[in-house]
Structure formats: structure tokens, C-alpha cells
Amino acid sequence: MDQIKIGKFIVSLRKSKNLTQQELADVLGVTDRAISNWENGRRLPDISLLYPLSKALGVTINELISGEKIPEDKRMMTMETNLIQSLETTKRIKRNSLKMIGVFGIIILLLLIILLAHYKSTYPNINLYDIEAYHNDSEKKDELLKNFQYQDRSFIYYGIEKIMLCDHSNKCYELQDALKHKQITIDKINEFLDNETLRDRLQKETLYDGGTSLYYHNNYTAILCNTEKGNKDIYFGNKEMLEKLDDTYCGHEKNKIEKFTRTYHIKEIKEIDDKTIYVTLENNKEERTSINLSNNYHLVVGKTYEFTFYTFKEIEDTMKNLFEFATITNVKETDKLKEEETNDPLIVSEKITSNATLNEIDGVTMTIKEGSLTPTGATIEITDYSGKSHTYGEEYRLDKFANNTWTPVDVTFKGNYGWNSIGYIVDRNKKLVLDINWSLLYGSLPKGTYRIVKDALEDSSLKKKYFSVEFEITE
Numbered sequence: 001m002d003q004i005k006i007g008k009f010i011v012s013l014r015k016s017k018n019l020t021q022q023e024l025a026d027v028l029g030v031t032d033r034a035i036s037n038w039e040n041g042r043r044l045p046d047i048s049l050l051y052p053l054s055k056a057l058g059v060t061i062n063e064l065i066s067g068e069k070i071p072e073d074k075r076m077m078t079m080e081t082n083l084i085q086s087l088e089t090t091k092r093i094k095r096n097s098l099k100m101i102g103v104f105g106i107i108i109l110l111l112l113i114i115l116l117a118h119y120k121s122t123y124p125n126i127n128l129y130d131i132e133a134y135h136n137d138s139e140k141k142d143e144l145l146k147n148f149q150y151q152d153r154s155f156i157y158y159g160i161e162k163i164m165l166c167d168h169s170n171k172c173y174e175l176q177d178a179l180k181h182k183q184i185t186i187d188k189i190n191e192f193l194d195n196e197t198l199r200d201r202l203q204k205e206t207l208y209d210g211g212t213s214l215y216y217h218n219n220y221t222a223i224l225c226n227t228e229k230g231n232k233d234i235y236f237g238n239k240e241m242l243e244k245l246d247d248t249y250c251g252h253e254k255n256k257i258e259k260f261t262r263t264y265h266i267k268e269i270k271e272i273d274d275k276t277i278y279v280t281l282e283n284n285k286e287e288r289t290s291i292n293l294s295n296n297y298h299l300v301v302g303k304t305y306e307f308t309f310y311t312f313k314e315i316e317d318t319m320k321n322l323f324e325f326a327t328i329t330n331v332k333e334t335d336k337l338k339e340e341e342t343n344d345p346l347i348v349s350e351k352i353t354s355n356a357t358l359n360e361i362d363g364v365t366m367t368i369k370e371g372s373l374t375p376t377g378a379t380i381e382i383t384d385y386s387g388k389s390h391t392y393g394e395e396y397r398l399d400k401f402a403n404n405t406w407t408p409v410d411v412t413f414k415g416n417y418g419w420n421s422i423g424y425i426v427d428r429n430k431k432l433v434l435d436i437n438w439s440l441l442y443g444s445l446p447k448g449t450y451r452i453v454k455d456a457l458e459d460s461s462l463k464k465k466y467f468s469v470e471f472e473i474t475e
Contacts, residue, residue, distance in 0.1 A: 004041035005067035011039045013057035027056050047106045061110070123181035126173060128192045132164040133220035135238055142244050150179045153186070158237030158245070160220065165189075175236075186234070190224055205330065210427075212250050214242070216332075225250035228425065262322065263334055265304045271295075272440060283319060291323040292413070292440070297331045306334045327393065327423075361456055362386055366469040368452075369433070375473055376439035380452065382432040390456040391423035392432060398442055399468075401449040409450070412443045423457065445473045 014024050014035075021035040028049055037043040045053055054064045063070050146157035155176070157163070165184060166172040178184050193215045197204040202217040210228040215221065221242060223235035231251040235241065242249075264281035267288065271277050279299060280290045299305060309326040363386030372379035384390055398409040426432045436452065438445075451470045458465065 002067055003044055006044065006065070007039045007041035009064070009067040010035075010053075010057065013059065014039075017057065019056075024056065028052055047110070050107075050110070065107070065111075123183050126165050126178055126184045126188075127167050128165055128184060128188060129168045129170075130166040131189075131192070131217075131220070131222075132166060132172065133236060133238070134161045134164065135159065142240065148176050150176075151186075152232060154233045156233060156235045156237075158235060158241040160236060160238060163220075163236045193222060193224070203332075210425075223249055227251060228428065261306050261308050262319075263304060263306045263336075266299050266301050269299060269301050276440065281319075287319050289319045289323060293328075299331070304334050304336060305331050307331050361390075361465045361467055364390065364456060364467055366452070366454065366467055368469055368471055373471055373473075375444040375446075375475065377435070377437040378452075378471070379433060379435050380454075380469065382426065382434070382454075384426045384430050384432070384456075389425070389459040391425055391459055392434075392454065392456055393423050394434070395455065396436060396438075397453040398438060398445075399451045399453060401451070401470075406451065409442050409445070411441050413441045447473050447475070 014021070019027075021032040021039075025032045025035050030049070034043070038045055050061050050064060054061045057064070059069070142159060144156055144158050145161065146155075148155050163175040164172040165175055165178050173183060179186075190213075193202070193213070194204070196202045196217075197215070202215050205214040205216075206212070207214065211226040213224045213226070215224075216239075221235075221237050221239060223233075223237075223242075225231045225233045225235075227250050229251060233250060235249055262283070264283055266279060267282050268280040268290075269277050270279075272292065275295050277293055277295050277299070278290060279293050280288060282288045293299070297305075307328055308330040309322060309328055364382065364384050366380055366382050369379040369381055382392060399406040400409050424432055424434065449470065449472055451468045453466060453468045455464045455466050457463070
């Protein structure tokens with residue numbers, strides 16, 4: 001710190017206040033000689049006098065130590081400079097006086113407290129209450145508009161200019177700045193989104209690529225990547241983001257699967273169990289079909305929904321076939337039925353047949369978890385050490401062994417049914433665990449020898465292969 005500069009600053013401030021050295025000394029309870037020593041740059045005021053002196057002269061402690069007035073926008077930077085100078089001064093004085101070390105140590109501590117208090121008041125921790133997306137103009141709604149790095153993640157904005165994080169008092173902070181100043185963590189943002197899902201303020205979908213989470217809000221879409229390959233990027237965008245990116249987010253390659261949508265009006269719902277419902281749907285041609293669906297879609301009788309499917313192989317484009325063979329990836333409420341579209345041709349999953357070659361995938365095995373087998377279901381464990389990337393659906397078939405022949409078990413369920421979840425992949429330990437409850441389709445199995453037949457889709461070639469596991473029902 002420049003003692004001469006500080007002294008001259010004290011002189012100018014005292015005179016601007018029309019105070020004599022003696023009058024200022026009386027205010028502070030010191031001698032006029034002490035005032036003279038300060039103003040001549042021979043001494044610095046004692047640490048205990050910095051606050052009353054700055055108050056008497058109408059400046060801040062930071063300005064007093066700087067020896068000049070400081071504009072508002074430079075106060076933080078100047079405070080940091082004073083801190084550095086205090087450290088350097090402390091080193092120099094250490095060789096001369098232990099007492100001065102203590103004095104300047106207190107000055108440094110005081111500056112740190114002031115700096116911390118100012119920082120905390122400027123960048124407080126955010127108790128997240130709402131996320132607001134500021135959308136861009138229509139010309140840029142289909143563009144990646146911003147990409148910044150934080151820790152090991154990329155933050156990507158699609159069709160929006162900025163994301164604001166707001167607290168309960170409706171004070172909002174820009175996401176990038178909030179992360180930079182450690183006002184919030186990524187875990188806190190993730191926790192907020194999950195809590196909003198529980199409150200039904202947004203919808204969540206989890207992908208089987210390692211655990212990527214998709215969040216759908218009325219005003220924005222968020223993607224928190226968590227893939228098997230280690231991608232941890234975060235996307236914020238408009239409602240069109242997922243469709244426009246065409247599944248190329250989170251480091252994924254462009255989707256090779258045929259995607260399409262249909263809209264249906266819900267005519268009737270019957271609850272099968274806490275996870276399954278039996279739904280009757282109608283299209284705009286007043287054609288109806290009934291289908292067994294997951295209860296996770298939260299369908300309501302009398303409302304209309306848009307179903308998104310993906311498919312692999314050709315079939316006749318009928319309402320019944322779509323639900324029997326295609327896979328549903330998303331369901332969302334819509335205003336009205338759309339004109340029924342046709343795809344020429346539709347590509348849908350190849351059905352497992354009895355004469356399919358089984359156990360033809362080197363390195364892929366399926367076992368039944370010990371203690372899980374009952375006449376109505378089992379837990380299967382798939383192990384994949386093939387070195388290739390496979391996708392496993394929920395579809396399966398049960399065969400019974402009799403008269404030296406494997407024969408498909410008859411389905412007892414009356415009505416249409418389909419396999420309506422996106423594909424699963426093995427985890428980092430090359431394992432995949434699935435619960436199978438066949439009571440709805442096959443009922444309770446009598447005594448005998450059976451096998452579960454499943455397929456695996458090789459992602460690179462889109463070719464399906466089949467494998468099985470045998471088991472005995474003894475009760």
C-alpha cells in the first residue's frame with residue numbers, strides 16, 4: 001500500500017469536510033500529531049481506526065486503503081488488488097516488526113471478510129424455485145445457439161437464448177453465470193427437475209443408454225446425458241428440439257430406425273394391475289382397437305393422445321399391426337385427431353417364431369435369477385460379452401417341451417397386445433436384469449419343461465438373433 005498516497009487522500013478528504021487536524025483528532029480520540037503522521041505518509045492509521053476514520057471522511061475502508069475514490073464497477077477488482085498489496089506489505093514488514101505483522105494480518109482478514117460478504121451478497125446460493133427459458137426468434141428456433149463448458153460437461157442451448165434460474169423471491173440468475181460463481185450445482189438442477197416430475201409439473205423419460213434423462217416442460221425441454229460411453233452433456237431447448245436433433249444428442253449417432261406418429265382418442269380403460277391397463281382407442285376414421293399398455297402413460301378416457309412409434313421391418317399398415325409389432329417411444333396429449341397417415345412401407349419388429357435359430361449369439365447368455373422362478377414369472381439376467389452393441393426389447397415367447405418337440409405355449413389373453421417400451425442395453429458390467437410376468441398372456445404354468453425365447457438386435461447391422469433359457473415348473 002502507498003502510505004504517501006493514502007496520506008494525501010486523507011488531507012484532501014479532511015479539507016473537503018472543513019476539518020482541522022485537531023478537530024479530526026478529537027473525533028477519533030487521537031492526537032493531532034497522529035493525524036499529521038498519517039497525512040505526511042510517515043504512519044498508517046491503526047486497524048481499529050480504519051472504520052471510524054473512513055466514516056468521518058465519508059469513504060469506504062476499501063477507498064481509504066486505496067488512497068482514492070473507486071467507481072462502483074471497479075470496487076471488487078480494487079478490493080482484490082488491496083488484498084494482494086496487503087500480503088506483499090506484510091512480507092516486507094515481517095522483517096522489521098512482529099507487531100506490524102499482526103496489524104496487517106488483521107487488515108487482510110478484514111478485507112477478506114468484506115470481500116466475502118460482498119461476493120455472497122452479489123452471488124448468493126440459489127434456492128431453485130423455477131427455470132425459465134428465453135426463446136429466440138423464429139429464424140433461429142431450429143439452431144444450436146450456445147455451447148459452453150462447465151467442469152467436464154458441455155451445456156447446449158437449442159432454439160433458446162438463455163436459461164434463467166429463479167428463487168422463491170422471483171430473483172433470477174443466468175445459468176452459465178450461476179455455475180461460474182458456484183451459486184448452484186448440477187446435482188441441484190437435476191434434483192429440481194426430478195421433484196418437478198413428482199409434482200406433475202413436467203414429464204420425464206429415461207433412456208436405456210446408461211441413464212440419460214429427458215424432461216418435458218410447457219416452456220422448454222431438457223436433456224441430462226448419462227450414456228454408457230460417458231457423455232454427460234446437458235441440453236436446454238424448445239419443444240421441437242428432440243425432433244429436430246433426431247436422436248443425435250448425447251453423442252448418439254443419427255437414428256437409423258423408422259419413426260412415425262399416430263393420434264388416437266381414448267374410448268375406454270380397464271385396469272389390469274397397478275402397472276398395466278387395457279385401453280380401447282379410436283382413430284379419425286372411427287376404427288377401434290384394444291391394446292394392453294403400461295400405466296405409466298397416464299391416459300385419461302375422453303382425451304386424445306399422439307403416439308410415437310419406431311419400427312424395423314415391413315408389415316401391412318393397420319391400426320392393429322402398429323400396436324402388435326411396433327414399439328411406442330412416447331405418448332403425449334394433443335388437441336385433436338390428425339388425419340391418419342400412411343407409411344410406405346412401415347418397418348416393424350420381426351416376430352419371434354418357433355423355428356428361429358436359438359442361442360446363436362457368441363458371448364450372449366440368459367439365466368434365471370436364483371429364487372425368482374414361479375409359475376407366473378421370473379427374473380432373467382442377460383450377460384453380453386460378445387464385444388458388439390446389442391439392444392434387447394421386452395418381447396419374449398414361451399415354449400413347452402413335450403414329445404421331444406418345442407411348441408409355443410398358447411396365449412390365454414383375449415385381445416391385442418404389444419411390446420411397448422424402448423430397447424434396453426447391458427450396463428457397464430455387461431449385465432441386464434429384466435422382470436418377466438407372463439401370467440397375463442399365458443396364465444399360471446402347469447408342471448413341465450419350458451424355455452423363454454428372446455431376441456437381440458445388433459445395432460450396427462439391425463439384424464436380429466435369438467437366444468433362450470430353459471426352466472422346470474415342478475409345482
